Amino acid sequence: MDFYTVLWREMLVFKRTWWKFLASRLVNPVLYLTAFGWGLGQDIHTGSGTYLDFVVPGIIALSAMTTSFNTTGTGVNMSRLYYKTLEEYLIAPISAVSFVLGKVLAGTLRGLVSSLIILVLGIFFEARIAVTGWFFAVTGIACFLFAALGVVAAMLINSHEDMANFSTFVILPMAFLCGTFFRAERLPGIVADVVGILPLTHASYALRSLAAGGVVPAVSVLALVGYAAAFFAASVWTIRRIR
Amino acid sequence: MIEIRGLKKNYGQRQAVADLDMKIEEGEVFGLLGPNGAGKTTTIRMLTMLTRPTSGEAFIAGYEVSRDLDRVKQVIGIVPQHMNLDLELTARENLELHGRLYKIPVAERCRRTAELLAFTELVDRADDLVSTFSGGMKRRLMIARALFHRPRVLIMDEPTIGLDPQARRRIWDLIRQMNRDGVTVLLTTHYIEEAEALCRRVGVMDQGRMIALGTPAELKERVGRFVVESLNGGQANYTLYGTREEALRHAVKLAGGVTIRETSLEDVFIQLTGRRVGD
Ligand SMILES: Nc1ncnc2c1ncn2[C@@H]1O[C@H](COP(=O)(O)OP(=O)(O)O)[C@@H](O)[C@H]1O
Numbered sequence: 001m002d003f004y005t006v007l008w009r010e011m012l013v014f015k016r017t018w019w020k021f022l023a024s025r026l027v028n029p030v031l032y033l034t035a036f037g038w039g040l041g042q043d044i045h046t047g048s049g050t051y052l053d054f055v056v057p058g059i060i061a062l063s064a065m066t067t068s069f070n071t072t073g074t075g076v077n078m079s080r081l082y083y084k085t086l087e088e089y090l091i092a093p094i095s096a097v098s099f100v101l102g103k104v105l106a107g108t109l110r111g112l113v114s115s116l117i118i119l120v121l122g123i124f125f126e127a128r129i130a131v132t133g134w135f136f137a138v139t140g141i142a143c144f145l146f147a148a149l150g151v152v153a154a155m156l157i158n159s160h161e162d163m164a165n166f167s168t169f170v171i172l173p174m175a176f177l178c179g180t181f182f183r184a185e186r187l188p189g190i191v192a193d194v195v196g197i198l199p200l201t202h203a204s205y206a207l208r209s210l211a212a213g214g215v216v217p218a219v220s221v222l223a224l225v226g227y228a229a230a231f232f233a234a235s236v237w238t239i240r241r242i243r
Numbered sequence: 244m245i246e247i248r249g250l251k252k253n254y255g256q257r258q259a260v261a262d263l264d265m266k267i268e269e270g271e272v273f274g275l276l277g278p279n280g281a282g283k284t285t286t287i288r289m290l291t292m293l294t295r296p297t298s299g300e301a302f303i304a305g306y307e308v309s310r311d312l313d314r315v316k317q318v319i320g321i322v323p324q325h326m327n328l329d330l331e332l333t334a335r336e337n338l339e340l341h342g343r344l345y346k347i348p349v350a351e352r353c354r355r356t357a358e359l360l361a362f363t364e365l366v367d368r369a370d371d372l373v374s375t376f377s378g379g380m381k382r383r384l385m386i387a388r389a390l391f392h393r394p395r396v397l398i399m400d401e402p403t404i405g406l407d408p409q410a411r412r413r414i415w416d417l418i419r420q421m422n423r424d425g426v427t428v429l430l431t432t433h434y435i436e437e438a439e440a441l442c443r444r445v446g447v448m449d450q451g452r453m454i455a456l457g458t459p460a461e462l463k464e465r466v467g468r469f470v471v472e473s474l475n476g477g478q479a480n481y482t483l484y485g486t487r488e489e490a491l492r493h494a495v496k497l498a499g500g501v502t503i504r505e506t507s508l509e510d511v512f513i514q515l516t517g518r519r520v521g522d
């Protein structure tokens with residue numbers, strides 16, 4: 001239950017600042033939906049359905065990634081390098097697993113909230129999305145895995161500047177290339193193959209398929225679970241390493 | 244209560260702490276005194292495994308810190324050199340978080356929070372965010388937090404660094420008070436007067452080595468209890484003597500402004516290293 005203490009602290013802060021979080025989470029998706037969905041999208045044809053139906057699951061996956069990654073990435077990195085509050089947890093009699101689980105669940109929750117905002121906005125923009133339990137489950141797994149990746153990055157990267165660089169060189173390209181705004185198969189040969197195995201690609205494809213009312217995309221779901229387990233194990237390792 | 248045997252830490256070529264041996268008795272206030280870079284923080288961090296020793300062992304309350312870290316954690320309270328309170332939480336919430344991390348039951352948590360807020364005189368600011376606190380208040384809250392789980396040993400790294408004289412006095416009073424309540428205290432400082440005011444015994448560190456260890460009186464005895472200070476062409480000269488009589492006999496031979504005073508720990512440090520603590 002130690003992880004709950006770590007999560008409790010995060011929720012305390014979240015309750016205090018949730019309106020700021022909501023407001024900041026609204027800006028990006030509204031712009032994306034306006035520009036790509038409603039503006040550009042009118043002229044784009046995707047076989048079945050509108051471009052908006054196509055792009056909303058992609059934006060949900062993207063937002064799950066950035067929000068969850070940034071929550072733990074920035075939080076843990078600042079706590080380690082700047083505020084030094086990480087030491088309070090390292091000195092306390094709690095395990096590395098509890099610490100990581102608490103932080104990752106906090107990141108997952110924020111990611112889910114921001115995904116929900118986009119879902120509501122998307123429906124407001126008249127996207128047709130089949131909202132099922134599986135849809136939320138897959139979003140949750142995606143949030144979890146990117147939150148865990150955030151902890152790994154925060155523990156391995158030794159300056160705020162390099163954290164920002166990681167976002168620019170790794171997270172941002174993924175946001176655009178991983179099947180969020182267009183099908184990744186359209187990318188040239190080898191690039192398409194590499195992008196095809198990345199977690200965000202699996203997340204956007206799985207969500208898109210579920211949103212269209214399709215069957216559960218087993219391969220993508222398994223891939224996401226695999227990434228989540230691997231990143232979680234890696235983040236526990238990074239905490240144990242500095243003990 | 245604390246025993247260190249052959250503790251050593253290298254950062255690459257640089258030796259931050261070299262072969263440290265010392266023993267701290269239950270119930271005492273022990274001070275590690277030394278200039279910046281002497282290796283005090285590194286020593287203390289090795290006691291909590293925040294820094295891994297290159298070699299050597301350390302025991303706290305009979306537990307070896309690397310093997311029995313979980314037990315050690317329950318026995319010690321830490322006040323680190325850098326302010327590491329959670330600025331996004333209130334004072335009360337910081338204590339609550341600490342209490343939960345140490346699995347203290349809710350009733351005890353409430354009692355302890357009230358007790359320690361009173362002890363550190365923070366009751367009227369208990370529900371304010373820590374980001375609005377002054378340096379002295381933050382230090383006091385860090386002490387309250389470190390004491391929360393009733394540790395037998397309190398380890399404080401430069402507890403009054405950067406505080407004004409008044410805030411410093413309040414911290415000193417707190418340290419004396421909790422020591423009277425039975426808490427063993429290990430503190431580091433580069434303020435001579437702090438070591439002199441608080442510590443039963445002092446270990447003088449310089450460049451990673453323990454160069455002297457004993458009560459302030461013993462250390463002064465070793466170098467000479469009286470100082471003759473003379474000005475010679477704008478240059479201050481110090482000579483140390485074992486007794487006031489010897490010092491007097493020497494002083495009358497000197498021309499110009501001569502003062503005789505009792506040796507301070509600063510003089511001890513200068514004698515042992517040829518430098519001032521501040522240099
Ligand atoms: N993480 C580190 N990497 C490299 N050198 C370090 C590190 N931490 C401390 N040092 C070096 O070890 C020496 C002792 O430092 P420290 O223990 O902080 O001294 P003090 O606390 O007495 O001022 C210094 O020379 C310092 O530069």
Ligand SMILES: [Mg+2]
Pocket residue numbers: 280283284285324400401
């Ligand atoms: Mg220090």
